[in-house]
Amino acid sequence: MSAAPRTIRFTLNGRTVAAEVAPQESLVTMLRDRFALYGARESCGQGLCGCCTVLVDGRAVSSCLALAALVDGRAVTTIEHLDADGTLDPVQQAFIEAGAFQCGFCTPGFVLMTRQLLEQHPDPGDDDIRHYLAGNLCRCGAYPEIVQAVKLAAAKRRGAAG
Amino acid sequence: MASDDKPHAERFPFGIVGAGLGVVTRQLPPDEPPPLAPNADLAVIGRPVPRQNGRAKVTGATRFTVDISLPGMLHGRILRSPLAHAEIHGIDVTAAARHPGTRAVLVVARPDELTGATLRYVGAPVAAVAAVSMVAAAEALRLIRVDYQSLPFVADMDEARNATAPPVFDAASAPAGYASGFPARLNLPLDGNVRGPATDGRGDTAEGFAEADLVVEGEYRTQVQTHCCLEPHAIVADWRADGLTVYMSTQFTAGVRHELAEAFGLPLDRVRVIVDGMGGGFGSKSTLGSYGRIAVALSRQAQAPVRLVLDRQEEQMDSGNRPATWQRLRIGAKRDGSLTAISLVSYGTAGVALGAGVGNVAQALYACPNFAAAQYDVFTNASPGCAMRAPGNAPGAFGLEQAIDELAERLQLDPLTLRDHIDPSPVRREERRIGAERIGWRRRHAPGADPGPIKRGMGVAQSLWGANVQTNSACEVRVMRDGSVEVLSSVQDIGTGIGTVLAQTVAEVLGLHSEAITVRIGDTEFPAGPPSYGSRTTASITPPARAAAWRVLRPLFREAALALNAAAEDMAVRDGRILVRGDSGRSIDFRDAAARLRTDRISAVASRSDDYGGFRWRMADAAQARQDLGGVQFAAVAVDTETGVIRVERVVAVQDCGRPMNPLLIESQVQGGVLMGLSYALFEERILDRHTGRMVNPNLEQYKLAGACDTPAIDVVVLENYQANSATDAYGIAEPANIATAPAIANAVYNAIGLRLRALPMTPAAVLAALGKFPARS
């Protein structure tokens, strides 16, 4: 039996980091309170709105429903890393061009989910897009532009790859 | 320019572009900029300029209130009533205060006060703590002991109307006020839980119905909808000896400053309210709110900053909601469709609050000589409602526009033909024409015509909304000696992109690109801006922005005129240069003109003038233009008659907002309005357990919001409608776009299956019930 807290080591946005976390600490709380990364935000608290989405080993997960200890030994990517080299990711660029947000609270989650979608389906159809975005909510209702942005991002990525 | 300080006549563009754009002559008030040309002749206004803060939003850099972290900041949390109606006999907070993490404890419902010791809904604030961490705050809350005495309650509106229902208030404790939809009515009678009626009328409806060849009558119900802002209600309060600073996710920084000053006895200059990123409001973040007061009181007590963020359950249970309504409509008409009488009786409940009226659309949408309405607010033991995107008109249109659809059918008239006959608005006439063409209205068939279990249908519904203005709206424009430009106002961007629109407005006047304008908003240190509610932001703040820019340009024109050896009144701007009108060879770079200024910075502040055409009414800082903002929406649906599932396949939304300042942002607003309307129509409903009065779906799991998969193809058409009313002639869009969607869908469902769904939401259960697919139960 190990007593709280415990030290975890993981890769955060490309850097190896360590954190001493309490067992009950959620991943989103750790990212915000210990690493000042505010792009993932808790909103529904049940993993159904997508606002707290981060990538763990490349997969989009709800950081409000994951304990911080989950990422021990794994790689976490947050929205803040996508333009780490000063250049926006094609997905981010596409969201700006398509005007795919109003208030922007949900935007980081949509961008990260789109990243996973395009990794798995470089040329997604409407059904793929809707299937992958089923866990992201936008109360402002920017879905038409978001779907447009996903397609635009796919085209940008394919263009860059070709 | 010599006559600017006196009122003088000017010629303005007037009418709808593409449908009779003309010119009107109006008196221009003193010191207002000259008439603005139609968008086609402008460089920046009316262009699809992307949002200025896009990069911050896609990189997560935007700081929302929930992201604000101050040194030494504490975490606040509220203890809430578990009972729908209770009296508190005692509260013991000693153990909570002794918790090692506790820094402040506040009793909100204090038993020794005459008022405040009675709790009237599940979730009502009882007490609060501020502690060093969220975990500590939650632990401390659990240590508070409350002696509740449960009282009889009523959570259901129909039951609350019974004379035998437990009273929510007595005459002394009941809030005064009115059922919204008409101008305010005070001193309405209270009978049991029923406040009202607020009446309104014209003509004589008895005569009108006697004259009618046909009368349609129907009862309509709408549910409670919650705002579901993705950023919860949040505040960081920092009380210091020299003043109070509050970071708040608010729709109205200037208004919250007033409320704080009054609540805490502070002069306005000692209160500062700041919001940067704002994650949605939809009406629910219009005021300080009890949570705001609590956070500030905790900060004052703890002498440290306190952050208070509602969790999702608190959001759903106590952050406002759209009231539920019951409406009975009777409409009388002649054979040719002319309306002879409209009568409306409505009951609505905003829980322990008022303002559930729905009467505006029935009163004003159609020409009808005889109209009578009686509207009642019903108190229930449920959390207080508040404004939500087109309050009154969204539920009201659900009833009225179905009744008109039914009337058209009974008269064997096309619903558009009937509306052409009874709707006096030239704006909506044009909108119907455009929308019918876009949706392919000619292909519309009779109800139930499709073979097979999936039935398709098309429907139409209309809306109106006031062109609202906040006259207490000001804006400052500054030009630095290096030619850089700032626009400043306390107005906040709740996602609509008002910052970008301000930059466009100023850029247009100064002949610059909108990216060249630095926008500083969301801070009461700047001139007081309007609220972001009532669809009045653009209408209120873009005219003073243009006026301030125009005024600040005058010294620059003087400098340019000196440099170019010309007269100041002959100066004009284009593409970053100041030039001599009619002699573009003589020009000077905007920056070079600025460099000639005597001081480092020049500035002009302007406030919102009255509408040039006058206001219909004004109350304190709010006013309404004479014009109405008309909208027409068409919906195409598919109804699965075996599963009861309605899917909206297409919506065409045609909308008027005066001058469209930025089509990209406006179309986004309209789509958002349509989607919120679709979600209201099909999915959303606050469900209260009748035995406890508690919301059983206080989450985003079982309170259902439309997602990407539920989004139809949406066609947005925005009119360009000039009415010569202000320096920009721009009006609101967010609320108008939310009104017609649910009735358009309901009318399309009728056209698909030949059955009228008169209650929201239109769930599979409701459709299957209407189809008689299962035995009805009592």
Next chain:
Amino acid sequence: MNRFTWATARTIAEAAAAASTIVADAMTALPETAGPGDGTIVKAGGIDILDLLKENLLVPARVASLRDIPDLDAIVEEADSGCRLGAMATLAGLAAHPLLRQRYPAVTDAAGESASPQIRNLATLGGNLLQRPRCWYFRAAEYRCLRKGGGNCFAIPGENQYHAIFGNRPCAIVHPSTVATALVALGATVDLIDAEGAVRRLSLEDFFLPPERDLQRENDLRPHEILTAINLPPLPTSARMVHLRQGEKDAFDWPLADVAVLLDLSPEGICRSASIVLGAAAPVPHRAKPAENALLGKHIDESTAGAAARAALAGATPLAKNAYKTPLFEALIRRALLKAAAPIVKERG
């Protein structure tokens, strides 16, 4: 969220030894004594556990994670061409697995439509099967319902639009797992291993406990047992399987009704065996035996499928607000049967 401590487990035996308390038992303690006892509960992906912890429905002293146990997420083809699904396989992993998609499409469909994509990337098969019900009274700490050791069901007299239409007395929950609907239709078995390594294998259908057998637990997992795997039986090539679900929304939503159908049809299209299971219908995945019997020896067509669907719902006992589920289930069952039979119908036509 309340504080708790970690218990580490690197092997199944360690985990089983640590697993002194099953979640259902931890949740039946009286509220006054609901402070952390000394029990250890087990978490897999942790989705449901975190949800319960956040709502203060579950206040464990210790939590043991199965995450560090190697190979518990393996998806293995067995010699008999059945499949063994490790309990720690994620729903996303199941949904995307090529062999499963080909052989057990109803399972991958059900897994791929569960919850949200972000949850499917974390949630495990074992956790999905063991998750507690979504009944909104059960999920609110304010209601001490039968399933939490209290004396009342609040749903039966209350808001029951999403509740059970079969076996709904005295508790009207619906089983929350959509994957279970498909797995029960398949005749899957579950492996439960104790600290000594003894394996208890039982059919998934028997593993789930209706309220009349146990009011507080939805399944037969015992203290010091770990659910390690689900075994899928081999299917004849003539078997056809369909899973359909219908929510109010197309974006994330719990199903109002979900139906899994497994048919074995003769080359002539005669039904040799049928397994029809309804989800969101009862406190356990509901086997529609009357419908299965109605199909044996018959061609599947509009008429026989409709008759079977009606037979499936004949015994339904809807509550005040969920009678709509009866026609909805009938429609889905009929459609699922016709879809499952479609290729044969086509060949015959």
